[in-house]
Amino acid sequence: MSEAVGSTSDPGKTGHVLSMRGIGKSFLGVRVLSGVDLEVAAGEVHAVVGENGAGKSTLMKIICGVHAPDEGTIELDGRPVAFGHPLQAQRSGIMIIHQEFNLLPERTVAENVFLGREPVRRGLVDRAAMEKATARLLDELGESTFGPRDTVKRLPVAQQQIVEIVKALSVNARLLVMDEPSAALAEHEVELLYRLIGRLRDRGVAVVYISHRLREVFDVADRVTVLKDGARVTTLPIGEVTPDELIRLMVGRDLGTYYPPRSAGAGEVRLSLRAAGNHKLRDIDLELRAGEIVGIAGLQGSGRSELAKAIFGAEPFTTGEMTPSRPRSVREGVALGIGLVTEDRKAEGLALRQSVRDNVLLVARAVGAGNRGGVGDLLERVRLSPGRGEHEVRYLSGGNQQKVVLVKWMTMAPRVLLFDEPTRGVDVGAKAAIHDLMRELANDGTAIMMISSELPELIGMSDRIVVLRDGRIAGTLPAGASEEAVMGLAAGEVA
Template sequence: MDLRQTVLEAKDICKSFYDNLVLDHVNFSCTSGEIHTLVGENGAGKSTLMRIFSGVYQPTSGELYLNGKPVKFTGTLQAQQAGVSIIHQEFNLVPHMSIAENIFLGRQLRKKGGNLDFPAMRRRTEELSRMMRMELEPDAPVCSLTVAQQQMVEIMKAIELDTQIIIMDEPTAALTPVEVSSLFAAMRRLRDEGRTIIYISHRLNEVFDISDRITVLKDGVMAATLRTEETTKDEVVSLMVGRKLDNIFPPRDEAAAGEVRLQAEGLVIAPGKGPASFSVRAGEILGVTGLEGQGQRELLRALFGLHRLAAGKIFIDGQEVRIRSTREAMAHGVTFLTDDRKNEGLCLDLPIYRNISLPVFRRLKTGPFLTVQAERQETQRYMELMNIKAESSAKLVRKLSGGNQQKVLLGKCLSPAPKVLLVHEPTRGIDVAAKIEIYTLLKKLAREEQVAVVMVSSDLMEVLNVSDRILVVYGGGISGELAAADATEESVMRLATGVAKEAAV
């Protein structure tokens, strides 16, 4: 018999934005000492429902109950005081303040005389860091941290709030497998203490690893709530997309690889690191992975002129090239899909057509003028190719779902017709259906367009199933190379942790 008590309950929740009905009579509940996962495609209403729970939004209609009593949150502070906190997908940190200052922002610890107790806040930050199996310096400014470390700080903030219910929106999107393991250990510890965690994720392997129950939203409607041990990934995916999917990943085929398109020799990302040497051929997808901070990010960005190398040579089609800026990279046929689409990749307040045409606006000009008609004609082909769901190319990118934003970013990378496409975390924060489309597009670009694709990803299943070859980075160098068809999670992780080295395939 399950003696756990219902702590949060939503009854017939509806939410509309003007004429757009986002949530349609949603019923949801979670119990004490439970990890309850919420899944669904982008635009299904997951984040909207969580923002209602945490006081960011108020429902258009319906009732919310906390510990059996009706509540109406008019802001996040009121929700926190009642015992509900949220970790948003978009970080809410002050970049130039320290880790400790961010964690205690607005609720600083004080001494008896009223002065701030900085030593106590540092000690507590160190305790939280150890809990998350991290080694973070409490006085380090947040702007000096990696994206993964910033995510951990957000989680530490939520834990320190000591709320009864913690909502986590895509908390593992920027984390490596080792960091995910640390997070899950902390989540289980909190659950065993009786806290409730509502967890939003698109990563089904993680969902089935951590969840007690799974709720599926489809187009703003509650599709089902299932006990994790009594369902399957196939059933959950079918409920999410409204149809049965045979496989998330495209069928494995033999790459008809052409000539070497990109070759890197002795790349050194910083003194004492590497060196790294590798190549990728036309028509091939080269997967690159490793633990956070091992240099794969810097290697990829160096190929696009975003990171200055300490040493090394880069060749495109057999010719040595100097890539010291993004302009030089694009002049040599190299484009880059960043892992941070909102801050680095897209102009959110511009329309789709302006984003996609931006890299090629000089080509689209008639004399000194650039016409909207030329931009929209250029964009229409990519909207159809990538199945971008929008009323027209004039829609602002900010108003698109995460999956459609990612497809706009990919269209922006493709508009210059690249020889080499560099992609970093190509499916971060997007739903299963959008992932399938991205995987299919990458395979089509490689096989049919003979683009050389270099894909850096922390998602091991993605690397294993989309790549033709896999490079594992450790200490800024290549610890091994594997044929994707023969690689396993274990063989990759042994290389990623420096336990083993493989001969080049």
Template sequence: MDGQLLEIRGVGKSFYGIPALVDVDLTLATGEVHGLVGENGAGKSTLMKILAGVRPRDTGEIHLDGSPTAFTHPAQAYAAGISTVFQEFNLLPERSVAENVFLGHEPRVRGLVSKKLMHSRTAELLASVGVSTIAPSTPVGALSVAEQQIVEIAKALRRQSRIIAMDEPTAALADHEVELLYQIIRTLTARGVAILYVSHRLREVFDLCDRITVLKDGKRVASRPAAELDEAEVVRLMVGRPLSTFYPPRAEGTDIQIEEVALKVSEGGNGDVDGITLTVHAGEIVALAGLQGSGRTEVLDAIAGNRPFTRGTMHVGRRQVRIASPRTAIGHGIAYLTEDREATGLALHQSVLDNTLAVVHATGARRSRAEALRLLAELELNARSPDQPAQYLSGGNQQKVLLAKWILCRPAIVLLDEPTRGIDVGAKQAVYALLRSLTQDGMAVLLASSELPEVIGMADRILVLRDGRLVTELPGGSSEEDVMRAAVA
């Protein structure tokens, strides 16, 4: 490593008054691989987007080669020698590799685009990182994910980038493809290119990185040489906060028979997940934990019939069932509160009461307006009236309406995806209290959450997923370190 190339000083960013980054510092040296790690929501992606010119910073400074700079557009970052390879590639699938690499900067001869020159230069760029198996004329849409990632890197090299930020670069790669990426990164750093490497996979971080910066809740909690850290210490830094006190205690001495199986999946699989075997008992909360992309939502989608299992078996109670659609799931007493309450959970232009009664009306269940109003009152819904359109409620109150909509049907099993995302502490307390009371009444709850304190504070058992498979089961009350260690192993 040579001299310092990039310095980020005191950068802050908020969205709608909620801080995503708070006074973050980070430095990057020539030829260095710098790992950036943290839980979901720690601020990694926000920092990358600020560096890429996708989002402006609110506070702080960015210095490049010792001089202050500011990016308000990705083109400015490119011009300064900074490229970012996001998880979602910025490629045109119908165009060739060469056309993507030189898009907007096509080489010309006598004023005309020269495909021959464009292809030869693309081949040179690919060869410079040891890749000779990708033909410049191949349509990008015909390439594997790993090959498309290499095209993105070739684009960065065409721009003569001195800094390349990589966001979860191995998330969709096979083992042999990961090793190729390792080789490319080592080739780049040997030429002086600095790499900002963002990943949940700690083994890779320690394999590649010279230094590691840990973000937690939008703040930098550590930045040290990788040689001074180990995986256990990084996990502790990522999650090292005590459980909040607002999780209602698990009931003791309940009359619910925990041996009674409400839901059982055996070797369930489809195009997203495989080998899913789990049980949820009446009166129990089971949490699905794992990193982004681990398969949490996909498991719930399969059980709820959105993307049904195509193999394996499922039992609801003692009866084997085949859930082929959401309507089938509802008919078997399965309720599903989706992650995106605005897009798929609520009819925002309809009233609070109409939303609450929507599933009841659709299924023909006999529930009265009075029962709906009583449930909303128990949830302490803050609305002007039951006729207020749902779109004008706060996020927390929208979530309460979504809960009421399904609970009013008295399901046997409730599936919840990110049940408290985007709501404040007071609303979270109400949701947690309701979930605990539901299980005390015998309902089975299967929830997926990216918030580890929520998983640990609420779950009787924790199922950890990685790469679309269940990898371990942990008891309720396990430490965040234990969950993260299983998720990133």
């Protein structure tokens, strides 16, 4: 990762764009925020961190006018404000970029930037003016790889994020809230995000940055506010706290080391690929062994997710050999004892309006097998109360939702378990629990393959790392390999 983009700006000298004092909020009698203070200066990147349920989302919704506080005051540029609707916050210069972008994929970049605010000339939308203004904003951000007339659906995720930022700048945003802005980005695209944040800082935009990825917090933030159980624990300059100290402030305890000890050694081969390929993969040679966690690295488009789907039978291999057998469908993959924890749990891993129990039994019921009687024990094993079995999954935190996905596959006692971004969008406490569970499964004899865009996670969890580039294996690295070695193979910068 490149050097941090944090500045040494002094919020006291630049003036506060946002001042929130004593903010309180309750829902149905449940206290979710209590006496929270938050101040953000012009040209400052202010990180807000905390476990899921700490109150971050509610605080951001109050900033953006979705909710009104029950208690406390909000000032914008020193003037009291009270928003009754998100549009009022937007007109005051407050914009939010959600983890899931709010764009119309079939429309052009310019049409998305000026959606609902289209310039009009002689009763018609002035497309020339709209495109000219969009081009100017793209130029200010140093973006030249796409233009105002490009259709959004044809842009990669990182460029769609730029469109969201341009949309915010088009309304002269003074305060930009970024909610998990790197969640859908590959490692190399995070560098682009950092550069964009640096340019926002240079323009004097105040940025509130929410992320579960602590390294990003230390890379981009000037100050950090920690929330726990709806209250502010502290606010500190980023240079006055270490990652371990920040974790302790967030979770109220030491997590020890970030990652569990590696296995003592690999067992028998559970899955073998020889010259396997399909329309996106070529000549894949790979072995997955009992008791081992094999990390899969690579840039976006390298074939990481496609490899998992091919092994699982969702996008089958069409050439080469797979032992014990090459599945032609998901059902055949499951029958072979293969499970897949997909990168998008909400879209592909869960039925959000169904109960925890129904979700846990989705696969077992579909194939008519599995350990249906031991659901309660499995929920306890992942530290989910069996009493939550009848709760709808949509009301769980991201970390607990991911645990439900894991239990869904644990009911099948898979021989091979594939993880695609296993801790995306979950807090540090839930990450540690998921990492521990993955290692427990490996120690119990499961062969595990893990795809991750977070290099520290990949290096910390893997017994060896296989790097993909352009649908092929670029090389294999041992446990504890450096980030530079991984990225060198992924980008083709080493032989």
